Amino acid sequence: MSVLIFVELDEGKIKKSSQEAIFYGAKVAETMGTSATAVVAGQADQSELAAAGRFGATKVLHAADGKLNEPNGMAYASVVAAAAQQEGASVVVLAKSSLADAMAARLAGKLKAGLAANAIELPDLSDGFQVKTSIYTGKAFAYTNLTADTKILAIKKNTIETEETDATATVEAFSPALNDGDFGLKVTNTEKATGDVLLPEADLVVSAGRGLKGPENWGIVEDLAKALHAATACSKPVSDLDWRPHHEHVGQTGIKVSPNLYIAAGISGAIQHLAGVNSSKVIVVINKDPEAPFFKSADYGIVGDVFDVLPRLTKAVQAL
Amino acid sequence: MKILVCVTSVPDTTTRITFTDNNTKLNKAGVQFITGPYDDYALARAVELKEQSGATVTVLTVGEVDAEPVIRKCLAIGADDAIRVNADPADAYFVAGQIAAIAKENKYDLILMGRESIDYNGGQVHGIVAEMLGIPSISPVMKLDISGSTARMTREIEGGKEDLEANLPLVLGCQEPIAEWKIPNMRGIMSARTKPLKVVQPTGNDTLTTVASYELPAPRGAVKMIPADQAETLIQLLRTEAKVI
Known part of the structure; x- marks a missing residue:
């Protein structure tokens, strides 16, 4: 019944938008009376992973298979789906990004989950599961009911103001079976601005x-x-x-x-x-x-x- | 090569959005509906691939009869035939289920659509369709070339882009500059009238989300103007009043 948060790394560090996702997920977990678990794929220091606790995660599942070192939306979606099954998660939270957007869609298909693609507030759980989303490219909002058993919330930047504590999360190795079909894309070249603020x-x-x-x-x-x-x-x-x-x-x-x-x-x-x-x-x-x-x-x-x-x-x- | 292009019928980008019925419905009065701008890029590239290598291009929409002008325009631009699933596109999962059902029947090599529709901005349908079909999905794709059964693509990533290779079949969410938008010419418009447009009934009625109500953003307060010769005071205001720097 826990809340699962996908945490994205940038050069081994938890991205700022993912810190916000952890904090948001922890708030949702609190309302549901459960705990927040983060899931991370790819290489990262144990201390950096444990730092997910500062934003409210009690546990971090770390999928460290070398095949996951390069960001791969399809493989990462499979890892998160496996984590959701293991933890019995009914809510999955991601911070919107080019990687997470692609993952959220695959996850919605895998978990047959209702997806709020541009959540901008904490969900209202008083009667069902309703979340405010941005639609018409920011020209309007929708109060969207997620009616499936599993819910996915992809949050926009600045949805919630984060607070930090000194807590650390326990880090557990997570080794789900990887599916060859998720590695069918070959990246032949990457051009990325370095040193700039993304x-x-x-x-x-x-x-x-x-x-x-x-x-x-x-x-x-x-x-x-x-x-x-x-x-x-x-x-x-x-x-x-x-x-x-x-x-x-x-x-x-x-x-x-x-x-x-x-x-x-x-x-x-x-x-x-x-x-x-x-x-x-x-x-x-x-x-x-x-x-x-x-x-x-x-x-x-x-x-x-x-x-x-x-x-x-x-x-x-x-x-x- | 068989290409399926999935399109949405959405309010024009210049539309000022309003709602009716106690904020539960889009106010369609005076709203011009267009092909989703991202879908238009997907269609334009599909038509170019057809011109280069003799593919067939089928255009598909999930929508009620008022979506037909949009699909006729796609035929005028160069699609060979069209399918309309006669149903309200209730949510992404429902729409993806319709597309996947048709794709399973017709075995397309390439399924193209916009990276997202500009009404709900979900960007979900390509991923869910691909998951249902058990094939890769890539988005947002800004360059696409096909040789044999290999697709070479460029995808936008944060702060840059990456080049990718994958084998067909694939589902791609497209964006500019994958191709230039095409404007139908007179010959296209005439021939579109006789091109086949098949209307089919939906399969299943699974939806996972519903919208309870809509809301418009609160208007911003009045703008505070700062004389150009005192531009420096802006920085002070951003610091002490707005507290953003």
Whole structure:
């Protein structure tokens, strides 16, 4: 009857979004009067695994088979399904990511589980199992009843504010039988930006649009992002023009973000762009056009030239 | 090669969403329905593969009769035939069950769809279909080439991308820039009228989720404007008032 949380690693460390998932799962477990168990696949230090306890997991199942060292959504989904069976878990929690999204779907099929794909609050267990989810790309919410015996909650970033304790989790080796069929994909090449803050994980995002006039001008965006330890993002036209890579494109057909702070420079704010960013806690818009529709959806606005304003903001952050 | 492309009929991306019946139904008044933008990319790539190597492209939707304009447009863009499962697409598990049932019968080499529908944003159906069929699923796929029975793909990952190889059959969730959206031409629109569109009844009625009610986001408070020559005060406000940095 326990709650199971899939914990994703990044270079051997528990990802920040997974810390949130553990905390969220532990809260659900508390309401259900049960315990929270984390499941981790791939290589990790025992001390890092035990740290799952800081966020509320009492136990960590560690699937350390060398075949799992490379992230593999299908194999990981099989590991989590096996863990759910072993633990008799009726709720599985994951933090949304490119890996977890693919896993959640396979898991829903494997466990015949009802999946809330964009949960944004703790579930209400007072009458059945209901959870608030984000739909229409952030333009609306649905109160979704999960009616199957097993429930999967894939949570968006910033669904819950985490708290830490000094607790440690007990770590158990977990060695489910692996299925050859899960290893049919061959990764032939990986390109990944290193050293940068990953956009879906970022608490702060500095985004820019066509108002920057060309890719050669992105230095002022990167400078502000660096000063803030923020991720950089862009609008769809900028990614379509190849000024910036596609994985930085936020909006209806790009990445959906929900950071604490989203700064938009030189982006007019088409409804498709707003859809991807409107669950951000605080939105700042900088645009030289006072009529830019984005100002209507912003918390703070500056009508001004981005080439003047961005460097001044960077200096002000550096002076803090 | 046999390709199945699964499409959704969804409100246009510019739609301002509202609800009726005490927030239990989408208000469809004045809403233009379109093919899911991600599904459109999947269809465009399928049609390109057909032009390159002579595949057949079947388009499938689970939807009531009002979904037919969307499926006719897919035929006009270049799909050869269409299947409509005559049912409300109640939830992802139900829709996946319909697709899997048809796929088991017709043995497609490639099942393509958008990475997610833009109404419920679940991104579940490709994974569940693949699980039901016992084959791999990959999403979001931004590049796809087929040679013989091998698919070479590029998938977006956080902060980058990876190249993959796998043997057919596969289920893929697609996104840009896998292909350019196609706009139907006059000849396509004329020929679409006579292309076969089969309406079939659903198999089973398993659903695992239901929506109790909908809600719109609370409007943001009024924007606080800061004069450009005092831009630095923004940083102070973000620190002391908004407390986000």
